[in-house]
Every structure is written in C-alpha cells, then in structure tokens.
Amino acid sequence: xxxxxxxxxxxxxxxxxxxxxxxxxxxxxxxxxxxxxxxxxxxxxxxxxxxxxxxxxxxxxxxxxxxxxxxxxxxxxxxxxxxxxxxxxxxxxxxxxxxxxxxxxxxxxxxxxxxxxxxxxxxxxxxxxxxxxxxxxxxxxxxxxxxxxxxxxxxxxxxxxxxxxxxxxxxxxxxxxxxxxxxxxxxxxxxxxxxxxxxxxxxxxxxxxxxxxxxxxxxxxxxxxxxxxxxxxxxxxxxxxxxxxxxxxxxxxxxxxxxxxxxxxxxxxxxxxxxxxxxxxxxxxxxxxxxxxxxxxxxxxxxxxxxxxxxxxxxxxxxxxxxxxxxxx
Numbered sequence: 001x002x003x004x005x006x007x008x009x010x011x012x013x014x015x016x017x018x019x020x021x022x023x024x025x026x027x028x029x030x031x032x033x034x035x036x037x038x039x040x041x042x043x044x045x046x047x048x049x050x051x052x053x054x055x056x057x058x059x060x061x062x063x064x065x066x067x068x069x070x071x072x073x074x075x076x077x078x079x080x081x082x083x084x085x086x087x088x089x090x091x092x093x094x095x096x097x098x099x100x101x102x103x104x105x106x107x108x109x110x111x112x113x114x115x116x117x118x119x120x121x122x123x124x125x126x127x128x129x130x131x132x133x134x135x136x137x138x139x140x141x142x143x144x145x146x147x148x149x150x151x152x153x154x155x156x157x158x159x160x161x162x163x164x165x166x167x168x169x170x171x172x173x174x175x176x177x178x179x180x181x182x183x184x185x186x187x188x189x190x191x192x193x194x195x196x197x198x199x200x201x202x203x204x205x206x207x208x209x210x211x212x213x214x215x216x217x218x219x220x221x222x223x224x225x226x227x228x229x230x231x232x233x234x235x236x237x238x239x240x241x242x243x244x245x246x247x248x249x250x251x252x253x254x255x256x257x258x259x260x261x262x263x264x265x266x267x268x269x270x271x272x273x274x275x276x277x278x279x280x281x282x283x284x285x286x287x288x289x290x291x292x293x294x295x296x297x298x299x300x301x302x303x304x305x306x307x308x309x310x311x312x313x314x315x316x317x318x319x320x321x322x323x324x325x326x327x328x329x
Contacts, residue, residue: 002182004045005075005108007100008055008065009093009119011084016113016171017055017063020079021045023175023191027183031190042183048072050093058084069099075108077178082114082134082168086144089119097122104161111163111178113171120164121145130157131164135208139215142261153205153311166204172197205311206320209277210270216259220245224256224264232271233295238264272296273309280318287314 004024008017024043032039049055052068078100083089089096101123104110112120117133118141120126127147132154142150151157156174157164158181165174176199180188192199212229214222224245228236241264242252256264272294279290288299296302307313312320 001042001044002076003074004043004077004079005072005103006045006047006079007069007081007096008047008049008057008063009081009083009089009096009116010056011088012055012057012081012116013168014057014059014061014063016081016116016168017047017057019171020081020113020175021047023172023179023195026194027179027187027191030194034194042179042187050096050099069096072099072103074106075103078103078108078110080110080112080116080119081171082116083119086115086118086122090122101125109161109163111165111174113165113174114168117141117164118144120162121148125162126164129159129162130154132157132166132204133164134167135204136211139211139213143215152208153203155202155204167207170201170204173201203311205309206317210274210309213260213262218255218259220247221256221259224252225260225267228264228268228271232268232275233293235295236264236268269305270309272302273306276302276306276314277310277317277321280314281321290314 006017006021024045025041028040028042046066047055047063048067048069049065050069052065052071054062054064056062080100097119100110100120104125110120110125114134115137117131121131121141121144126145128149130149130151132151133141135152138150138152141148152166155166155170156177163174163178165171172195176188176192176197179191189199212225224241238252239249242249245252247255253263256262256267260267262270275294276290279285279293285293287303291297291299291302303314310317
C-alpha cells in the first residue's frame with residue numbers, strides 16, 4: 001500500500017483536505033462495497049500539520065491532524081492543498097517548505113493543488129518545470145516565481161514525481177489522475193463512477209475569466225490597454241495606435257508583450273472573447289449577432305478564436321453556463 005500524506009496548512013479549504021483523502025481511501029473499497037466484493041484498499045492516508053495541532057480551515061472549521069510533519073520520516077506522496085496566502089504560510093508555518101523538500105529528496109512524490117503550488121514553488125522544485133495553479137493567481141505567481149513555466153490553462157501537470165493542479169475542485173481530478181497512475185485505469189474509472197465525477201477534464205480554459213494584466217509600470221501600454229478594453233469592438237490599425245503613443249509598431253509590440261504577456265492582437269482577441277462570453281451567458285442572440293457585437297464580421301473566424309481561448313465551441317460554452325430551466329422532481 002502506498003502512503004499518502006496530506007499537508008494541512010492554516011487557512012486552507014476543508015474540502016481540499018477531505019477531497020483527496022476520500023479519493024485515496026475509497027480507491028479499491030467504495031466500488032467493491034457497492035457490488036458486495038471484498039475491499040482492496042490501495043492507500044494509507046493521513047493528514048498532518050506543522051505542529052501536530054488542529055488544522056484551522058476557512059470558516060473557523062478545525063480538522064484534527066494525525067500527527068506533525070516532524071513525525072513523518074518517510075512517505076510515498078505528499079499532497080499540498082490550497083493556502084490563504086503564501087506570505088501568511090511563510091510567516092506562520094515556514095518549516096513546511098524544507099520538510100516538503102526533504103520528503104522529495106527521500107523519494108516521495110509531491111502534488112500541489114490550487115494555490116498550494118505557491119508553497120511547492122518556494123522549495124525550488126518547480127524551477128524550470130511547467131506548473132499550473134488557480135487561474136485567478138496567475139499574475140501574482142509569475143511575478144513571484146519567474147523560473148517556473150506557468151500554464152494556467154492546464155488542469156494538471158505531471159513531471160513524473162511532481163504534480164500540480166488548478167482550482168480547488170481539481171483536487172478530485174488530480175486525485176483520480178494519481179489513482180490511475182498508481183492503480184491503473186480500471187480502478188480510477190470505477191472510482192470516478194462512484195463519485196459521479198468526469199474523467200475528461202483536462203483544461204481550466206472554460207472557467208478562466210481574462211484578467212487585464214496591470215502589474216506593470218508602463219504608462220503608454222496602460223493607455224493602450226484601456227483603449228482596447230473600453231472599445232474592443234472597434235477596428236484597429238496597430239501601426240497608427242503605436243504612432244499615437246509616440247513609438248514605432250515594433251517597439252509598441254515589444255513593450256506590450258513585455259508588460260502584459262500578450263501581443264496587442266492577442267489582448268484584443270481576449271477582450272472580445274470575454275465580451276462574447278457575457279453575451280452567450282445572458283442573452284439569446286445567435287452567434288452571427290454575437291460576433292458582430294464584439295467586432296467580427298466573419299463568424300467562422302471568430303468561432304475559431306473563441307474556441308482557442310475558451311476551450312469550448314460557442315454552442316458548448318452557452319450550454320455549459322446555462323442552468324437547467326427545469327429539474328424533474
């Protein structure tokens with residue numbers, strides 16, 4: 001049996017502790033119980049805290065830890081849940097960072113969920129590697145850990161012995177992913193069926209809302225951003241826009257990319273896609289009308305752009321974010 005150690009940190013969501021715990025405990029047992037077969041557990045699971053005391057979760061909920069990190073000398077997998085903030089964790093539980101690194105050096109694999117990726121990044125184990133985290137913390141993460149190749153559109157990343165996952169509900173996705181990795185597809189599929197959880201989720205894109213990257217001090221580029229954000233349906237000549245800002249197009253493109261991470265065209269496309277999302281979510285316009293409203297006359301072209309950034313076709317996106325009108329009783 002593999003030993004799984006879930007690290008409890010102050011300010012985490014209780015569900016991100018109990019979610020993976022349930023996944024690993026029920027692997028080989030829940031399905032078997034439903035069909036009257038003998039349980040064949042695959043994992044020994046425990047929750048630990050830095051000092052061995054209760055784990056103080058959001059909502060003033062406390063979860064009892066099995067023991068302290070200092071008492072764990074060996075394990076097969078360390079799971080790091082979300083955190084309140086990296087500054088808070090480093091101020092109150094900084095000792096978990098060298099402990100994670102020590103466990104890894106002793107042969108443990110490490111999985112970080114949601115903002116738990118910040119804690120994993122503090123160890124340096126993610127330097128030069130691809131990782132993901134909650135899409136809402138992308139800019140903050142990139143500024144703090146420039147050596148990590150962050151891809152927030154990914155739901156899970158796998159480096160063989162280091163794993164990361166996106167937002168909080170991805171705790172079930174990475175749990176199932178690791179069960180599949182350790183126990184095989186059949187066990188993971190049965191577990192997914194008993195949990196009523198999809199196994200085909202691979203991207204955060206359908207959930208991501210574009211954040212206008214403002215964490216820079218380039219005033220001219222800020223002016224350009226504000227223009228594109230407020231008048232995204234206009235037709236732009238970037239040569240003229242660059243000249244209006246007092247620079248060549250080449251300089252404008254370079255500075256815009258350096259400040260925001262996107263080219264001006266990509267930024268404009270993202271703004272138009274976000275506007276189209278809002279229309280699809282709230283209005284009953286056909287996609288020709290949606291395309292025209294956000295600045296495109298070519299419906300087919302914009303459909304490709306929309307799918308590229310949202311991860312879903314316009315039709316599928318509207319279906320996903322429309323609540324059922326009637327639920328049978």
